[in-house]
Ligand SMILES: Nc1ncnc2c1ncn2[C@@H]1O[C@H](COP(=O)(O)OP(=O)(O)OP(=O)(O)O)[C@@H](O)[C@H]1O
């Protein structure tokens with residue numbers, strides 16, 4: 166039996182773009198081809214409001230947009246756990262929390278009936294344990310050497326206890342980035358670099374820019390997400 170993996174993408178999702186979900190499909194296909202792991206679920210974890218990044222709309226709206234965008238996915242769920250904490254949660258803690266929660270449920274048959282909505286639907290039939298891996302674009306990996314942003318202890322814990330799946334992004338060179346870091350090279354076996362052969366550079370910031378200028382974002386975002394943005398006048402949209 167292959168080791169079971171749940172992929173978690175942590176981010177702002179302000180707003181969620183199709184690429185945020187496409188990453189999951191690319192990663193699942195990769196593991197299927199490699200035959201090394203079975204991907205049993207995917208989770209997106211929007212960041213807490215106090216993260217305070219430019220362009221971050223309140224969690225209520227980000228959660229609503231994620232729910233709309235994820236309606237068509239059978240296996241990617243949204244966890245609002247981070248948004249419900251008292252403040253911002255480091256990614257290491259988010260991975261740990263979700264992994265511990267899932268594995269404690271799997272170890273006890275009696276408490277599987279009231280599971281949170283972010284858990285994979287097939288959990289009830291599952292046995293054994295799962296490993297939660299961080300799924301991200303290459304830009305997030307490269308943010309690991311921004312001074313003061315990530316603690317080395319956290320990077321070591323993420324790589325040592327979980328592992329990371331990095332989707333290529335144009336302008337990034339994750340192989341080189343890993344080679345340049347002693348810490349990342351030490352954990353090279355826990356880093357999967359997946360080439361996205363159909364790159365798409367739609368980003369939340371580009372969407373925000375277009376919306377704030379009153380320009381169209383049709384075909385870049387799910388129609389239901391566009392409708393939500395316009396209805397709630399998010400990102401400087403004029404709802405008239
Ligand atoms: N076009 C893309 N290709 C690959 N990965 C992506 C892409 N867009 C976002 N991601 C990844 O999605 C995750 C969540 O990112 P985030 O919410 O910060 O999105 P973003 O679109 O990069 O945001 P912003 O433009 O506001 O910085 C990150 O791991 C990021 O690398």
Ligand SMILES: NC(=O)c1ccc[n+]([C@@H]2O[C@H](COP(=O)(O)O)[C@@H](O)[C@H]2O)c1
Nearest residue numbers: 175176177212218255256257314315316
């Ligand atoms: N030290 C950390 O754990 C750390 C630092 C910076 C960003 N992050 C996370 O990275 C994700 C993406 O952040 P950005 O949207 O700023 O790229 C967010 O979920 C955020 O919480 C974690």
